[in-house]
Amino acid sequence: MSMRNISFVNEFVIVGFPGLQPHYHGLVSALLFFVYVCTLVGNSVFFTLFVMTKSLQKPVYYFIINLVVCDVLFSTTTLPKIISRYWFQDETISFLGCFVQMFFVHYLGGVCSYVLAVMAIDRYAAICYPLQYHGIMTNRNVLILIIGSWILSLLGPLMIVIRAYPLPYCAENTIIHCYCDHVSITTLACTNRALYSVPALINALVVLMGSLAVIVFSYFSIFVAVIRISSTRGKMKTFSTCSPQLIIIALYFIPRCFIYLFGNIGLKFSTDLRLVIIMMYSLLPPMINPLIYCLRTEEVKKILRRQFQKRQIGISLRL
16 A cells, blocks of 8 residues: 555644643633634524514525524534633544544635625625516525525535545644644645645635625625715615625625735744634634624614513513
8 A cells, every 4th residue: 555545643633822821721712712602692693583583584684694504603613622722721633523624614614705795696686776686586596596605615625625635644743723724734744735735725716706706796886886876865875784794794805815815925924923813704703793783784773672672671561
């Protein structure tokens, strides 16, 4: 049997932030646990509102619910292991477990990108073709866009996992990251990784830049349509329907483009700073998104207000 087909590593060690002093481990694990709990609670609240409120069951909120599911799954894939690493000093992850985590990290990242793109298409149809909107965004078309986002996102992660799994990992097994991803794993392979990193980079750019291109086109068209509205109040009202999505898109894409751009022009960050930026753009949007849905969307705010008033009345009657 060829040595290239033999893997001597049967587990990996998650290092996390390499420069973090041990006496800060408890603080960091508590912070990450807080982020995880807030993500679960916030997204669960919005999911419950969606299920219980018939007026929210329409295309734009179907897309948001898929983003909610994606955010919760991504956080659940990445956070428990790094929390365990700092809280219980449980650094190891099995060989297979690391590749499973890698698959879901890239898969769910792709789903989020595509869902944000189809949300932009939804806003484009609603603002640029308001009279035809309900004919364009039928239940059938919404279902196709949603299922398409989840299926299309499978191809790239499956390819990079299938190519990376058989590589010989016969030396270092420490992953300088907070979770397993393609770069951090294939860097440890005892072979020339250029053949494996280029297809993965192309896949990342296609997913990221492809989704971003759809979003830029959609919002440029929306901007042109809004400029043509004569009423200032009408312009502001139309823009307000897009503001929640624009904030979410900015939180998701700007830091990623920043990392990719500066990484490819040769500008280097310290390892800890790079990991802090990656963790911020990976984990803060899932925690913050429910606040944006609830506080920046007028319809959701009204529903929350009604629920709060009902509870106040119920408490007053009991007293």
